[in-house]
Amino acid sequence: MGGLWMSAVEKVLFLQRVDIFKYATTEMLAYIGAVAEVVVTPSAFVIFSEQEMSDAMYVVVRGRVRLEKDGREIILIGPGQSAGAWALFDHSPRLMSAVALEETVLLKIRSETFYEFLADHDEVTPAIFKAVIERVKGLTADTL
């Protein structure tokens, strides 16, 4: 995977669509963008594999990514959509694999870097908590 330069504003335009950052302010997103790496993957590149320990989340900037389980396509994601957002908090085996369907540009946020970032920007933590709690509530409501 190679690198590519993106401005802080461009990164924010993509990060603001990620569910888990929905309550973060644009400036917080700019800080998060600063710890996000821009990676370019060739076509058919396996971004992460099922059962592999999760260590990062990805946001698609350009191209398409196929999320699959046991070789079966679960969903196709495109620009502005993210994969593995929970990996930021959960070091557990991945439930799906992600494969680039074409040359793809991604924003990658490593969970370790993200934790470091949160420790230095405590003002971001409540916004992340709020989104996580909302998601958990949603899941609970769906289950009940």
Add this chain to the structure above:
Amino acid sequence: MIGGAPGAQESERTRLALMSVYLLIVIACYTITRAARDSLLVAGVGPSQLPLLYILTAAGIGGVAAIYPKALSARGVRSVVRWTTLVAIVCLVVFWRAVERGGRLPLYALYVWVSVFGAVVVSQAWSLANHALDAREARRGFAWIGLGGVVGGILGGGLAGFVASWYGAPVLLPMSAALLAATFWIVRRLESVEARARGGPAARRRRDNPGGAEEGLRGNRKESSYVSTLASLLFAGVIVEAFIDYEFKTIAGQGFASADRLAAYFGGITSCGGVLALLTQSFLTQRVLKRCGAGAAIVLLPIALLIAFLLVAAQPTLWAVSILKLTDGCLSYSVHRSGMELLYLPISARARAAAKARMDTLVDRGGRAVGGVLLLALTAGFALSLSTLSLVASGALVVWLGIALTARRGYVEAFRTALARRAIEPEGLRPRGLDRTTRRALEAALTGTDERQTLYALSLLGLSHSEVWRSRLPSLLQHPSAAVREETVSLLTASKTLTPEVEPLWTDASLDVRVQAVRHFCEAGPQMARSTLRELLANADYRVVLAAVHYCARYRPSDADLIGARTIERALVITGADSVAARTAAAQALGVVRVPRARQFLNRLLDDPNPEVAKKAIWACGQRGHRSVIPRLIAMLAERSLRWEATEALLKMGNPALRELLRRFNDDATPMNVRRRIPKVCSMFGSQEVADLFIDGIHHMSPVLDIPLTKALNRMRSRSGRIRFEPPRVVRLIEEEARMRDGFRAIQRAIRRRRDEQGTHGTGEIADLLERALGERLDESRHRVLRFLHLIYDPVDIRTVQFNVSASPERRAGAVEFLDNLLTPALRELVVPIVEGRENESGREREELSCDEALQTLLEGDDAWLKAIARELVDRSTPARAASLQPELCRG
């Protein structure tokens, strides 16, 4: 008319109008039915029965008042309104038919019903208004709603007079029913309007479900069932109490001819009962609880009362009933009450408060009412003698005993569950000591394999002074959990019981256990502490030496001076698995004892790659007051892992550290990630000089520093009562903030106007982002304004406002209303529009900017993030425009 109400917002006008019409209709209905009721009663029965009807009406309203709040809480106001209306319509039709058939009974019933109806619907209308409007809207609109009610009264009276003269009074009843039916439409319309205004069904659900707070209680079915058992226990007790009181007063009344002698007798029995209760509480209660447990304490009273009642049944005499009364007075306020209090212990704190409140109100009053009715039925209805009445009471006591035994089983079970959930607060046990049941449950937990339960049981048992359980401790020294071993040794040390079985733990795998083992031999047998410590510090096994050094560093015994430079040197050269622990111990020890070359050792340890070692070295510097390291400590504020320790050490060093902190803060060469941290540290010194300096710094340094400075000032305000903030300086800050807000709003409007007029030309996303970022700056500014208020108003009040302003639109309205009442007129005019977000009404707007001017303002400003977005927007616009705005941007 309402549409033009001063201050009424567009979104609330429809709701106000609907509510006014609603109140108008219900008041009109009430006026009409009242006219029908009074005329029918006076004509058909005459006024002689009115006093009885007043009493019945009072009872009816009392009954409804007991049920109505519950129904509101359980079903929500709209649902209750619908049901009440439906029931009222049906009742009106039924009364109409019944009145036309003739007879007195329907007239009595109609009289009481109309009074209850009037009380309910009027209160209900205001509940609905409170529900439909938030605090601010209510302030603006309640006068208009009230006016609807006045008009309803006039219209209803006129209509009643007119219709009755033509068609007769009974017709007024179906007419009211028809009018009332119209309110269904109003409530439905109100609901849809409100849902749109408040943000959809989710908000509606929240507002319609005020009983949500009790969900947790209902959710735990086991706990809920246990609470029900306790309620039954109390209920049975209150009923029996009514029997005791009745029999006592009846027999006493028969026994004494004069009122004076009766009063003397009552007084004597009361004082004797009080003395007996005091003696029982002093000498019996604790023994019963310790030896027999709460379960026995709660059966003692019913058993004693059963015997006393049987005695009264056999001989209904004055002395027998005196014994009954004394037994009750003596036990119910001593052993029984203590036992009952214990029964609440396993209930979670939140559920306990709710359960107690319910017991005090519903169960207690309900029990008394049921007792009264029972007595009325048995004495007036069945004319039972006092002997027979005592036998009935004995039967009730048997039921009480049965419930008490169930509660006893439930208590043990609930306690077990609470123990597993760690839901018992130690404070709950402390004042009472441990009863037998509790102690047994805890001792059983000690023998279990669950580390968490064992530790929890140890911590609770540690609070009691019982010797019994201590005999079990040595067996826990071999527990597989290091935490349990550590806690066990710690408890043995605290009880000053020198235990030889602890010695093998000097070489335990866990350092914490080893430290406790060393401490045990130094503190449980004080006469040989120094020699023991010297021996341990010189031990051939370095694990023991390490434990001894850690012990000295952690507990600072007077013999810590046994640690010398050689011990430190030895620690610093240790390699292998113990090397980090050795350096940590050395750093810690340097903070406790004076050792030659300490500064040299500490400088070396501050550079340690292991953060734990560095932390201890920082701590030691603070303890020893090594001022030479202050610049290094300030630089460490940027390092997350060392920040807290560096702060503590700087605080320990006092004024020299504060002076250096302020110098660095004002120095632009200091890295921003260090400068941002300095205000917080300085705020902890609690100095007036710092407060004045910071308040002058806001808006005059980098904008990045405004929030840290404001937070630091808030912290100083909350923590130090000595610091004074001059209101004029704070008002100046708020005025500056208002000017900044005007600037942001002007820029926001310029960008929005440009987009609306000329489209986005492919820069829509960036323009949206800029607009959003400007909105966030306005939010941040609003929070800063509240933080400034925090400096001159009660911090608790302002924190409440801050929380509610961020929580939800409904809560924000309440918070603004509160502020409106709290602030001085001048501040109110400045702050309330900011918090409400309606500054455009205040006339402080700047002149309108063009979009280019707005972008230029941002590009020339010092807000790095807004500048970055503006630059991106310019870059993506046409090259000519970009060149006109920022020539340098086009050169590359």
